[in-house]
Amino acid sequence: MEFEKVTYYKTPIGTARIVGDEEGISSISVIDNDTEGSTHIPTCLQECVKQLDEYFKGTRTTFNLKLNPQGTEFQKQVWRSLQLIPYGKTWSYLQQSEELGDPSAIRAVAHANAKNPIWIIIPCHRVIGSDGSLTGYAGGLWRKRWLLEHENPPSQQSLF
Numbered sequence: 022m023e024f025e026k027v028t029y030y031k032t033p034i035g036t037a038r039i040v041g042d043e044e045g046i047s048s049i050s051v052i053d054n055d056t057e058g059s060t061h062i063p064t065c066l067q068e069c070v071k072q073l074d075e076y077f078k079g080t081r082t083t084f085n086l087k088l089n090p091q092g093t094e095f096q097k098q099v100w101r102s103l104q105l106i107p108y109g110k111t112w113s114y115l116q117q118s119e120e121l122g123d124p125s126a127i128r129a130v131a132h133a134n135a136k137n138p139i140w141i142i143i144p145c146h147r148v149i150g151s152d153g154s155l156t157g158y159a160g161g162l163w164r165k166r167w168l169l170e171h172e173n174p175p176s177q178q179s180l181f
Contacts, residue, residue, distance in 0.1 A: 048139060090137075
């Protein structure tokens, strides 16, 4: 049995702790302390670091990685639905519940989003309140705002 590998990648909004193996990425979380990026990146995590780097540089809008999140079948279904939200767009929790076929499951869907183990790549930051408010985000609302602005920067106003 292969053991999961871990690497640390510095992002503009904190250090990402990436965990995975040949079966795929099982976890990406942001940590608040000032951990340095890893100098050695395990082979099975190199593509993930490369794609995250491209995302933060603004040259990648979709990810193509093998994912292996651990959770219940319902959680996995919710996390798969998050991957349907296009780059630069947002859904409300109600829209996500409707996409899953049960508008009354809004609280269960929100709870599953909160348990999302794969930061950014499974984009729970793209889910907002029905009134457009930024609501709950495990990485902190300031990071959620940063990510949404990164994906949808304000357009430059014409000076003339």
